[in-house]
Amino acid sequence: MLKRMQDKGYDFWVKLASWTAIIMVSLMIMAKVWAWLATGSAAMLGSLTDSLLDITATLINFFVLRYALLPADDDHRYGHGKAEPLAGLAQAAFIAGSACLLAFHGIERLFNPIDISNTGFNIGIAVSIFAIVCTLILVFVQNIVVKKTGSIAIKADSLHYKGDLLLNASVMLAMILASLGWTAADAIFTIGVAFFLLYNAWQVGVESGTHLMDKELPDEDKEEIISLVGSHEKVYGLHDIRTRQAGKTKFIQFHIELDDNLPLIIAHQVADEVETLLKANISGELDIIIHQDPLSVVSKSQN
Incomplete structure (x- = not known):
């Protein structure tokens, strides 16, 4: 009975973190789509791309985790745990492809910069602040869940969203510099975001490969x-x-x-x-x- 109560508690906290991520990232995506259309900022597009990848990864993790937690059956005597790293490899490939497209867009914008209007600047800054607030709320909830459950999946997700705080801050800085006449800053930060995504894809791929290759415990x-x-x-x-x-x-x-x-x-x-x-x-x-x-x-x- 006690074990069932503990399992129920674990499920509740993990689902709370997953639903919080879905809600917060959905709000950020809607705001960033509006801001990108209003400003034309490549850096904002980079941030929007990252948020789209975030919600894709969150949704995939949500459903894959449910499958991975299924008990062993006659066809899978060792359980379904390897579904998690398999999904991780797919996510890594998806993220890497998106990062390359974003890098090409940043390079094109480097040679063909555009000016950001005062209205666009104000929208971009406001949306970046909104995204930072949403991310802070999400990270706060995830930290509580990690303390309650010790979930490795939620801990890794939390580290990723902490990195997003830096990403949203960089978008604000790029727009401020662009408004001051440094039009190349928008493209440079876009390319930087692309490399940031490639680095994340590499980390996800390495970790997934480690689990699939049955690496020894630490x-x-x-x-x-x-x-x-x-x-x-x-x-x-x-x-x-x-x-x-x-x-x-x-x-x-x-x-x-x-x-x-x-x-x-x-x-x-x-x-x-x-x-x-x-x-x-x-x-x-x-x-x-x-x-x-x-x-x-x-x-x-x-x-």
Whole structure:
């Protein structure tokens, strides 16, 4: 009953963060479309492009996460966690393509600059301030959700939107400089936004590839596993530890070394206690496989 309540709480907070992102980014998109049409600013177009990518990524993550959280079934015995990095690779390709198109637009505007009227300037500044306020609200909610759930997906999303705060600030700076006669600033900042998007696409792609290639858990996690297993009084050691992560699930496999004369029922009990110990101290959902080895057999294999 307690576990079901915890799962329900997790779902509530994650959904709250997802819906907040959808609502805030939708408001920013509507404002930025109006501002871009009114000002013709390339930097504003860059910011609009980023917001369109944001809401696309948020919607994809929302539906993919629901699928990735499905329990294992007969056709997917290891669960559906790898749906998350697969979607990440698709998002990375989409973001990279959009960034390249935006860079070409910025280069074209560099050679064919346009003046921004006072009305357009005022609209652009107002919309940029509005976008910053919306992003601050979103990041505030996401920080609360991360503290409540520890969700890696929401934490990564929050880091991205914190970067958007800098993006919206750069749009304001570009329009201010353009209004002062530095017309090239609009194009330069647009190209800068394109590189910013390419950098984000690279990060998403690398992280997704890491999960798909079954990279080992971080060294600190493995050291914690070894320490926890070794703390059991009946475990003399462990070897052949293997780890990976797919979505929210961490897969952990290893052999424990036990006394030769330990009854099978006790050896099984020790393995259960070690599994319980790991699940109580390591965050996330764990899928653990433990093999019991007699200590004398391990010693002979090492000689």
